[in-house]
Amino acid sequence: MITKRVNIGVIGLTLVLLAGCSTAPEAGKSAAGPKAEAGAKTKLVFIPKSSGNPYFNQVAKGFEGIDGMEIDTQAPTSADATSQLAVIKDQVQRGVNVIVISANSPDALNEALDEATAKGVSVITVDSDLTGNESHRALGILPTDFSKIGPSQVELLGKSIGYEGEIAILSATADAPNQNAWIEGMKKTLSEPKYAKMKLVEVVYGDDDAQKSSTEMESLLSKHPKLRGVISPTSVGLAAAAQVLENAGVYPGGPKATGPGVVLTGLSTPNQMKKAVAKGVVASFQLWNPADMGAIAAYLGDQIHTKMATYKQGDEVEVPGHGKLKVGPKGVIFAGDLLTFDKANIDQFDY
Amino acid sequence: MKRRELTAFGFLLVVAIGVALREPRFLTPTSIESVLLWLPLILVAAMGQLCVILTGGIDISVGSILAFAGIGTGMVFRAYPSLPVPIAFLIGLMLGLTLGLVNGSLVAVAKLPPLIVTIGTLATFRGLTFLVSKGDQIDSSMLPDGLTSLAHTGLPVGPITISYLLMIALTVAGATAIFLSLSPAGRAIISWGSNPEAAFLCGVNGGKVHWLVYAISGATAGLAGVMYAAKFGFVNPGTAGQSFELTVIAAVAIGGAKLTGGAGTVLGVGLGCLLLSVINVALSLLGIDANWQILAYGVVILVAIIADRLGHRSSLEAAK
Amino acid sequence: MRFSAILLVIAAALAAIFSPRILDIHYLLDKSTLFTGTGLVALAMTLVIISGNIDLSVGSNVALTGCVAAKLLQAGYPPIAVVLLGLLTGTFLGALNGVMVAGFRLPSFLVTLGTMAAYRGAAQAMVGANSVKVPEGFTGIQRQLLALVPAPVVVFIVMAILTGLLLHRTVFGRWVVSIGTNESASRYAGVPVERTKIVTFALAGLMAGLAALMEISQLEVARFDLAKGMELDAITMAVVGGCAITGGKGTIGGTVSALILVMLMKTAMGVANVKAEYQLTAIGVLLLLAVLVSRLDSHQPAKPGKSPTKAA
Numbered sequence A: 001m002i003t004k005r006v007n008i009g010v011i012g013l014t015l016v017l018l019a020g021c022s023t024a025p026e027a028g029k030s031a032a033g034p035k036a037e038a039g040a041k042t043k044l045v046f047i048p049k050s051s052g053n054p055y056f057n058q059v060a061k062g063f064e065g066i067d068g069m070e071i072d073t074q075a076p077t078s079a080d081a082t083s084q085l086a087v088i089k090d091q092v093q094r095g096v097n098v099i100v101i102s103a104n105s106p107d108a109l110n111e112a113l114d115e116a117t118a119k120g121v122s123v124i125t126v127d128s129d130l131t132g133n134e135s136h137r138a139l140g141i142l143p144t145d146f147s148k149i150g151p152s153q154v155e156l157l158g159k160s161i162g163y164e165g166e167i168a169i170l171s172a173t174a175d176a177p178n179q180n181a182w183i184e185g186m187k188k189t190l191s192e193p194k195y196a197k198m199k200l201v202e203v204v205y206g207d208d209d210a211q212k213s214s215t216e217m218e219s220l221l222s223k224h225p226k227l228r229g230v231i232s233p234t235s236v237g238l239a240a241a242a243q244v245l246e247n248a249g250v251y252p253g254g255p256k257a258t259g260p261g262v263v264l265t266g267l268s269t270p271n272q273m274k275k276a277v278a279k280g281v282v283a284s285f286q287l288w289n290p291a292d293m294g295a296i297a298a299y300l301g302d303q304i305h306t307k308m309a310t311y312k313q314g315d316e317v318e319v320p321g322h323g324k325l326k327v328g329p330k331g332v333i334f335a336g337d338l339l340t341f342d343k344a345n346i347d348q349f350d351y
Numbered sequence B: 001m002k003r004r005e006l007t008a009f010g011f012l013l014v015v016a017i018g019v020a021l022r023e024p025r026f027l028t029p030t031s032i033e034s035v036l037l038w039l040p041l042i043l044v045a046a047m048g049q050l051c052v053i054l055t056g057g058i059d060i061s062v063g064s065i066l067a068f069a070g071i072g073t074g075m076v077f078r079a080y081p082s083l084p085v086p087i088a089f090l091i092g093l094m095l096g097l098t099l100g101l102v103n104g105s106l107v108a109v110a111k112l113p114p115l116i117v118t119i120g121t122l123a124t125f126r127g128l129t130f131l132v133s134k135g136d137q138i139d140s141s142m143l144p145d146g147l148t149s150l151a152h153t154g155l156p157v158g159p160i161t162i163s164y165l166l167m168i169a170l171t172v173a174g175a176t177a178i179f180l181s182l183s184p185a186g187r188a189i190i191s192w193g194s195n196p197e198a199a200f201l202c203g204v205n206g207g208k209v210h211w212l213v214y215a216i217s218g219a220t221a222g223l224a225g226v227m228y229a230a231k232f233g234f235v236n237p238g239t240a241g242q243s244f245e246l247t248v249i250a251a252v253a254i255g256g257a258k259l260t261g262g263a264g265t266v267l268g269v270g271l272g273c274l275l276l277s278v279i280n281v282a283l284s285l286l287g288i289d290a291n292w293q294i295l296a297y298g299v300v301i302l303v304a305i306i307a308d309r310l311g312h313r314s315s316l317e318a319a320k
Numbered sequence C: 001m002r003f004s005a006i007l008l009v010i011a012a013a014l015a016a017i018f019s020p021r022i023l024d025i026h027y028l029l030d031k032s033t034l035f036t037g038t039g040l041v042a043l044a045m046t047l048v049i050i051s052g053n054i055d056l057s058v059g060s061n062v063a064l065t066g067c068v069a070a071k072l073l074q075a076g077y078p079p080i081a082v083v084l085l086g087l088l089t090g091t092f093l094g095a096l097n098g099v100m101v102a103g104f105r106l107p108s109f110l111v112t113l114g115t116m117a118a119y120r121g122a123a124q125a126m127v128g129a130n131s132v133k134v135p136e137g138f139t140g141i142q143r144q145l146l147a148l149v150p151a152p153v154v155v156f157i158v159m160a161i162l163t164g165l166l167l168h169r170t171v172f173g174r175w176v177v178s179i180g181t182n183e184s185a186s187r188y189a190g191v192p193v194e195r196t197k198i199v200t201f202a203l204a205g206l207m208a209g210l211a212a213l214m215e216i217s218q219l220e221v222a223r224f225d226l227a228k229g230m231e232l233d234a235i236t237m238a239v240v241g242g243c244a245i246t247g248g249k250g251t252i253g254g255t256v257s258a259l260i261l262v263m264l265m266k267t268a269m270g271v272a273n274v275k276a277e278y279q280l281t282a283i284g285v286l287l288l289l290a291v292l293v294s295r296l297d298s299h300q301p302a303k304p305g306k307s308p309t310k311a312a
Helices: A002-020 A024-032 A054-061 A083-094 A110-118 A146-160 A177-190 A210-223 A235-248 A270-279 A290-307 B002-022 B029-054 B062-079 B086-108 B114-133 B145-151 B164-182 B184-194 B196-201 B206-232 B244-254 B266-285 B290-311 C002-018 C025-032 C036-050 C058-074 C079-103 C108-127 C151-169 C171-181 C183-188 C193-219 C230-240 C252-271 C276-298
Strands: A042-047 A069-073 A098-101 A122-126 A139-144 A165-171 A198-205 A227-232 A263-266 A284-287 A316-319 A323-326 A332-336 A339-342 B154-157 B160-163
Touching: A042 A054, A042 A083, A042 A290, A054 A290, A069 A290, A083 A098, A083 A110, A083 C025, A083 C252, A098 A110, A098 A290, A110 A122, A122 A290, A139 A146, A139 A290, A146 A177, A146 A198, A146 A227, A146 A263, A146 A284, A165 A177, A165 A210, A165 A235, A177 A198, A198 A210, A210 A227, A210 A235, A210 B029, A210 B206, A210 B266, A227 A235, A235 A263, A235 A270, A235 B029, A235 B145, A235 B206, A263 A284, A270 A284, A270 A339, A290 A316, A290 A332, A323 A332, B002 B266, B029 B062, B029 B160, B029 B164, B029 B184, B029 B206, B029 B244, B029 B266, B062 B086, B062 B114, B062 B206, B062 B244, B086 B114, B086 B206, B114 C230, B114 C276, B145 B164, B145 B206, B154 B164, B160 B164, B164 B184, B164 B206, B164 B266, B184 B196, B184 B206, B196 B206, B244 B266, B244 B290, B244 C108, B266 B290, B290 C108, C002 C252, C025 C151, C025 C252, C036 C058, C036 C151, C036 C171, C036 C193, C036 C230, C036 C252, C058 C079, C058 C108, C058 C193, C058 C230, C079 C108, C079 C193, C151 C171, C151 C193, C151 C252, C171 C183, C171 C193, C183 C193, C230 C252, C230 C276, C252 C276
Parallel strands: A042 A069, A042 A098, A098 A122, A122 A139, A139 A332, A165 A198, A165 A227, A227 A263
Antiparallel strands: A284 A339, A316 A323, B154 B160
């Protein structure tokens, strides 16, 4: 009994202590917004979808060499929709000026981001945008014109299989806004006459998890013996699928290929695919340079914060090192062009 | 003991036949090889888990140990690409063993409950993996070809190839079986699990037994980490091995090992691993939404333990 | 219990020194709404652990109940009905655990391992990988303030008091403690062991249901991966708060102070820009330390127990 009373006493004491050391100075600081921080370095935090993903590490590379800003990366340990909430709140409390985020969910973060904006923090999304909820952020930096990705991927695959045969798609999570946009684009492209002889038999989801992606790829191979091609527009999926293809030996020219083999392509970072390309498991794939997005987001974030710049649709922005970029509808900016990697050029890249 | 294996075998038959009837493509070499590709990882770690469970304990940190060993091995090869491939297994084993000893000391020396210890180490080891890898994953370009080829080269048996990875796993399983049944240490493990007081009176050192089993569990998880790298071609510090412990424990449970300790065989657990691999492949094959996979695991575990209990009504021991 | 209290004071002091920005009562109250779900579950977990069992399925229970509730709301059921149905669902799922543990005499660790997967899997099967949107009228519970305190925190405080009274002041509470201390003796003494156990699990489910309702209101969506890892946090809080994992010992006050401790730690680390993985490690180490200290504290010779929740 005595110890229990001591316990409650301690809790009470702590709460009083915390409450006492409280609010006025903090409230003042956080509500003041950019002007109050003039002269201080802009604090930026990058919140990727999850940690340990080379793709986002590459985005962060775009921050290198930028002076005059304090940039940190804080990733949640898993890519579920709500994992970024606590990070956002903590960072706002910490006093960041700009949040650059790759959203795990198009809508679960709305409220937290609104709170941040109300406190004077600018929010910019990179790579994965708040589809349908764009009003909750200032700008969206997307890697490349999304509407071009679907058609490019289909064309890349089509060329390799003579525009004929059964194909499948191995995606990431069913919820990811960017994946869904690209898949829609692919389906639309497939309905064109040029691709009339190519048939999409299945779309499976690997959840950006190595194990799941592998299982899904294996089952694609089992379920569709006549499968000619697979598109995996996600680096985890493509890497896992490439390994499965190598293990199964059914890539074009592979030891167990019956007929022309299964062609695999998609989106991934060059480093992850170097071996696969060298061995001929994957002939070519595409990506952009994620670092472009990082650099652009950081620059624009700084501009918004220090110069209270605003960007509306139709504006043209000059970003040092990246030329003139146009602000499109819903505040979307495309960072660059799609690059195709194959045996000829892959060794030139290191990311 | 034969009973347990029979149940596991029965399960396996039922599921396999059921799947094959529904989806004849299950019996193609491609599918069978998929199943056989999954097996080594689960089998190896399940052997270690079996030893732990035989003593009445549990090790839920195996997923994090797997990740640590996978990353560690990858990092070594990234720095010294010309090391011979077999060294990879040695490194993975050592790394896993070290972490296993941490678990062992907490359980044996500090006398802390295994469940809580391994909950704590699950988080700690995962953090350690991140620390060591600096958040970067190990890519296929950092792993030697010789390692990844182990997943698809091996002995051809008809249209199917028995991969070297599988052979390694089977060797480990065989060694475990011999260890448990023939060596004094192995028998000490089982006797401690079935009746600690009696074992103590017979001179079995409980502390040493615990050191041993957690070390074994860690070592086999480490091996699994190397196999993971070989099979997937890359290791991500955050996601590698996540939920792996669920699969491994499920395999041991289905394999008929008494989860309160004292009973269990390698054969039974092996069959359990096979069953889980089959389920893994079958779900995708049958077009069952992969979303049902976790549900399937849960149901399987529940069915296994209920069936086990119904078969062994001898329980005055307070169910914990 | 004393351990967590001491730690709490130290942590508060350290937080004040290293992360001064954390000492903002508005921020702390706002942040605490992210922890109320876990807190509720930890309260019930305390009861379960004291009675000598464990419940690994609470997180999955929250997820499943949350998804069910969100779907009901979408289908147009009135909020009151959904609240009732949600609580009922959670309680039912919890009671299922209880029946399997008490009725079939199965080890709670295993049963709840299975239901952890089963419930989460059912949620996944129900909603897939999609978010189920929660209609406007049900959202934003954390914005409802009662005397400047967010509603979820109020709910938690009320439940903490009620649970504390239940454990420390009722016959039922004494039954729980006695079952955890010595089950067979309790049985001989006339304690309704099976029924009590089922009730503890049902309570855990009830708390999970309540937590689920609050979570989906705060997040405005329900997903199958809701409350992932919540059970581990709850267990950590209970154990750090002084519950002996073997049963028989523990207080609600201890759990609450452990809750505040964990919240403080995580928040301070977040504001101090500590990476998420290291936060995970810190909590893991905290747990190990807490168990170590309680082992040293209790002067009990380690009985060679045979279950994973007992010491070796």
